[in-house]
Amino acid sequence: MSADSRPGPHLLLGDEGAAAMCAASAEADPDSLSAASRLRSRFGPELAAAALAQTSLRRRAQAKFGAEAAQIWFTTDGLEQASRPEVAAWRAARLAAAGVRRVIDFGCGIGADARAFLAAGMTVTAVELDPQTAALAAANLPGAEVLVGDATQLAPGLLAAADATTAVFVDPARRTDRGRSWRVADFNPAWPFVLELLAGRLPVCVKLGPGLPRELIPAGVEACWVSHHGDVVEAGLWRLDVQQSRASRGMSAAVLLPGPHRLEAQLDAGRLPVRAAGGYLLEPNGAVIRARALNRIDPQAWLLDPEVAYLSTDHPVASPFASCFEVLQTLDAGEKTLRAWVRDNRVGVLEIKKRALDVDPAALRRRLKLSGPNQATLILARTVAGARAFVVRRVP
Ligand SMILES: C[S@@+](CC[C@H](N)C(=O)[O-])C[C@H]1O[C@@H](n2cnc3c(N)ncnc32)[C@H](O)[C@@H]1O
Structure with missing residues (x-):
C-alpha cells in the first residue's frame, strides 16, 4: 500500500469525506459499534472509520481548541x-x-x-x-x-x-x-x-x-x-x-x-544567599525555576536550601512569578508533631505543599487523621536546619 492510499484522515478531504464527516458528527457516540455499522453501510469501512475517528478527535480537541476544533483536521499525534x-x-x-x-x-x-x-x-x-x-x-x-x-x-x-x-x-x-x-x-x-x-x-x-x-x-x-x-x-x-x-x-x-x-x-547567573526562613515564603512558578530566574523575583529574597526552589523574605511580595505565603508557625516536620498540631487545631482540610522531600501528601494526609472544622496549608521544605513544616497563609 502506498503512503497516500493508507487509511487516514486525509481520505476525508474530498466531497465524499465531507458527507462522511457530516454523518459522523451527527453521531452521539462516534466510538460506538452502532455508529460504525451505520456509517460503514453508507461510506464503506475506510471512510467510515476515518470519519468517526476524526469526529472523536475533534470532540477531544475541544478541551484545547474550543469551538475552533470543529474546523481543524487532526491526527492523534498532531493533537x-x-x-x-x-x-x-x-x-x-x-x-x-x-x-x-x-x-x-x-x-x-x-x-x-x-x-x-x-x-x-x-x-x-x-x-x-x-x-x-x-x-x-x-x-x-x-x-x-x-x-x-x-x-x-x-x-x-x-x-x-x-x-x-x-x-x-x-x-x-x-x-x-x-x-x-x-x-x-x-x-x-x-x-x-x-x-x-x-x-x-x-x-x-x-x-x-x-x-x-x-x-x-x-x-x-x-x-x-x-x-x-x-x-x-x-x-x-x-x-x-x-x-x-x-x-x-x-x-x-x-x-x-x-x-x-x-x-x-x-543562564550563568550567580547563586542566591541561603538562610533560615523569614516571615514569608515564596513558591516560584515552574518556568521561573527552569529559567533559573529566581534571583529576579525579589532583590531581597533568599533560599531556604541551596538546591530547593523555595524562597523567603521578610516582607510580602506581590509578583506574578511566585505565590507568596505568610509564615504563621514553624514546626519540625516529624509526623508525631504534625499529628498533634492538626488535632490541637481541629484541622479537617489540609493543603500540603512540598519540594525535594520524599513525602506523598495524600498518604500523609490520611495518616494525620484529619478531623475538625478548620482548614490549613502546610509547606514542607528542606532548610539549612533540616526539614521543617511551615504553617502558612496565602497572601492574596
Ligand atoms: C512535532 S511535529 C510538528 C507539530 C507542529 N508544530 C504543529 O503545530 O502541528 C514535527 C513534524 O515534523 C515532521 N518532520 C520530521 N522530519 C522532517 C523533515 N526532515 N522534513 C520535514 N518534516 C519533517 C514530522 O513528520 C512531524 O509532522
Missing part, C-alpha cells in the same frame, strides 16, 4: 503535539512584534502552530515530510504554501530566497518507540539542521519540551520557558536579534501566560 492556542498566539505575536512578516515552518505537522502565524497576519511556507500529514496541513492552513518534502533538502533554496522579514520556526519530532526522547539523534528534522538554522542569518524560534537539557542550549541563543495557567508547557530556543554576537552570554527567560509576564536572567 497531542499541538501547542495550546494561547501559547501559539503568544509565539506568533512575539515574531510579528520583531518585524517578521513571513514564517517558514520546517516540519509543520498538521499546522497547528502555523495557524497562529497566519492568524497574526504573517504569510506561511510550511514544509512537511509525511504526505498525509502535509495534506491535512494544507487543509488547516488556507492561504499558506505547503510543501511536501524533507526540510533539510528544501531549506537551502527556501532560505536563499528569503528576505530579512522572514523567520524560521522548527518544532522537531522527538518521539521514539519508547516515548519522547532528549537524545538529539532521535530529533526530526535532525538536530545539526536545527543548529545550523540557529546560527544562520534569519530570526529563528525552535519549540522544544520544558525538560530541555541545558547542554543543548547553543551560545548566544535565548532559552525561554513558557508557563500557561501555571503549567510549564514548553521551552523555546529563540534568536531574534541576528546581529547579536553568537559569543554573547546565554540568556534565559520565563514567560507566564496569560499576561504575558516576562522575566529575564543570565
Whole structure:
C-alpha cells in the first residue's frame, strides 16, 4: 500500500469525506459499534472509520481548541503535539512584534502552530515530510504554501530566497518507540539542521519540551520557558536579534501566560544567599525555576536550601512569578508533631505543599487523621536546619 492510499484522515478531504464527516458528527457516540455499522453501510469501512475517528478527535480537541476544533483536521499525534492556542498566539505575536512578516515552518505537522502565524497576519511556507500529514496541513492552513518534502533538502533554496522579514520556526519530532526522547539523534528534522538554522542569518524560534537539557542550549541563543495557567508547557530556543554576537552570554527567560509576564536572567547567573526562613515564603512558578530566574523575583529574597526552589523574605511580595505565603508557625516536620498540631487545631482540610522531600501528601494526609472544622496549608521544605513544616497563609 502506498503512503497516500493508507487509511487516514486525509481520505476525508474530498466531497465524499465531507458527507462522511457530516454523518459522523451527527453521531452521539462516534466510538460506538452502532455508529460504525451505520456509517460503514453508507461510506464503506475506510471512510467510515476515518470519519468517526476524526469526529472523536475533534470532540477531544475541544478541551484545547474550543469551538475552533470543529474546523481543524487532526491526527492523534498532531493533537497531542499541538501547542495550546494561547501559547501559539503568544509565539506568533512575539515574531510579528520583531518585524517578521513571513514564517517558514520546517516540519509543520498538521499546522497547528502555523495557524497562529497566519492568524497574526504573517504569510506561511510550511514544509512537511509525511504526505498525509502535509495534506491535512494544507487543509488547516488556507492561504499558506505547503510543501511536501524533507526540510533539510528544501531549506537551502527556501532560505536563499528569503528576505530579512522572514523567520524560521522548527518544532522537531522527538518521539521514539519508547516515548519522547532528549537524545538529539532521535530529533526530526535532525538536530545539526536545527543548529545550523540557529546560527544562520534569519530570526529563528525552535519549540522544544520544558525538560530541555541545558547542554543543548547553543551560545548566544535565548532559552525561554513558557508557563500557561501555571503549567510549564514548553521551552523555546529563540534568536531574534541576528546581529547579536553568537559569543554573547546565554540568556534565559520565563514567560507566564496569560499576561504575558516576562522575566529575564543570565543562564550563568550567580547563586542566591541561603538562610533560615523569614516571615514569608515564596513558591516560584515552574518556568521561573527552569529559567533559573529566581534571583529576579525579589532583590531581597533568599533560599531556604541551596538546591530547593523555595524562597523567603521578610516582607510580602506581590509578583506574578511566585505565590507568596505568610509564615504563621514553624514546626519540625516529624509526623508525631504534625499529628498533634492538626488535632490541637481541629484541622479537617489540609493543603500540603512540598519540594525535594520524599513525602506523598495524600498518604500523609490520611495518616494525620484529619478531623475538625478548620482548614490549613502546610509547606514542607528542606532548610539549612533540616526539614521543617511551615504553617502558612496565602497572601492574596
Ligand atoms: C512535532 S511535529 C510538528 C507539530 C507542529 N508544530 C504543529 O503545530 O502541528 C514535527 C513534524 O515534523 C515532521 N518532520 C520530521 N522530519 C522532517 C523533515 N526532515 N522534513 C520535514 N518534516 C519533517 C514530522 O513528520 C512531524 O509532522
